[in-house]
Amino acid sequence: MTKGRIIKALSGFYYVKSGVDIYQCRGRGVFRKKKINPLVGDFVTFDISNPGEGYISTIETRKNELIRPPIANIDQAVILSSATMPDFSPLLLDRFLVLIESKDIEPIIFISKMDVISEDLNKNIEKYQQDYKAIGYQVELISTKKELNHLDSYFSDHVSVIAGQSGVGKSSLLNALKPSLLLKTDDISKSLGRGKHTTRHVELIEVSNGLVADTPGFSSLDFNEIELEELADCFPEMRERKENCKFRGCMHNKEPKCAVKQAVEEGEIASYRYEHYLSFYTEIQTRKPRY
Ligand code: GDP
Ligand code: ZN
Incomplete structure (x- = not known):
């Protein structure tokens, strides 16, 4: 039995990383019978059947899991807000913070589009930055159009998801962190790529010694799960x-x-x-x- 972590799910296969090797695995039939779905992010044990291939036999208890994107054992969520277009909304930020806190995921706040704002708005955003830092949150003011090397330390050694409302720059951020991703942004009309052909594909991609979900998370923002x-x-x-x-x-x-x-x-x-x-x-x- 070998231990590893699922880093990608595609067409019924789970890609399990163990050390530097990646194994293409299927789940044991027992998972289907018990309606257990292995998730990207799961720590698993698997039996190697052929070189590079195997069967997942056990899944470790999860620390947490998200429905969208379907990922388990997330350490942190980067909440991306924009300073403008759409306007910065502390109410929406707090909604994301509550949802993330309730799942025992550590939130980090990035505020984008700092390259296109007026001095007044800049002051306003800096004031919010101070407020949220005083609470204990990490807050970075960024532009996805500029160098982002200073963000590396946030991602190393963690599994992260990026959350935020539409248009704030999530795809732009992921592309900037991992240029080979080539995610569609609003500039290249995302809607063209959507629709019935979309495959259920989730992958944890390597960013600065850490793993980041290639699909932004938290589409549902209701509090139905919170008491x-x-x-x-x-x-x-x-x-x-x-x-x-x-x-x-x-x-x-x-x-x-x-x-x-x-x-x-x-x-x-x-x-x-x-x-x-x-x-x-x-x-x-x-x-x-x-x-
Ligand atoms: P998403 O819906 O959150 O994935 O947002 P996109 O990545 O598609 O970005 C929405 C729009 O905002 C696009 O036109 C981007 O080029 C633009 N954008 C994203 N981040 C920034 C930024 O930091 N500065 C500026 N000026 N524009 C940005
Ligand atoms: Zn009280």
Whole structure:
């Protein structure tokens, strides 16, 4: 039995990397019977049947998994926002942050299109950068049209996915990190390549000693998987203060003597972050039951 990690899934085959070698594998029939789907990112054991070929026999328990792109054991997600076109939206950024935090994936924030903005907007974005850094997040202001070597250290030794709304530059970023990818960007009309011929192909590509999913993630931005009780834990600055709330299980909403609300009043927690918390709170509270 040999150990490895699935780095690519294509047409029923799983490509398992073990050391420097890559084996073309199929899953054992038992997976199909149990409806277990090996995923890109899975740590597996496999039996070598022929040189370079094998059968996956076991899958290690996953740390986490995403549905789109279908990838397991992700370490970090780069949330790409743009400073302009589309406008920078802290509300949308916070939505991504909550979704990523809830999956135990480490978020990193990149803000693109810094090459085309006015001085005023630049100041505005730098202010947000400070706010998010104060929470403990890493925030890089970038242009996908320029040298990106300084981003290498973010990717090394990690498995990353790139997330962000349409048009922020995800394909441009992936292309800049890995020029051989040749992903279509908005300039080369992505829609042409879409449609029924799209194969379900996911691959982890090597970028600066790390692995990055070649398909951007998080298409669904609803909070259906998030419970009200865990929402505050997806805000690090609230998570670290909850011990100081008077009531155990404080939801930092209507409760008195709430350390979170006090920190908002004292300006230690950005008021827009707290407002976003309340708006997500209402969204989760009022969501329709799923079954
Ligand atoms: P995606 O939908 O997130 O994959 O975005 P694309 O990579 O397709 O980029 C959308 C548009 O923004 C394209 O016209 C890109 O050329 C442009 N773009 C992406 N990143 C930058 C950037 O950093 N600066 C500038 N000026 N344009 C960018
Ligand atoms: Zn509280």
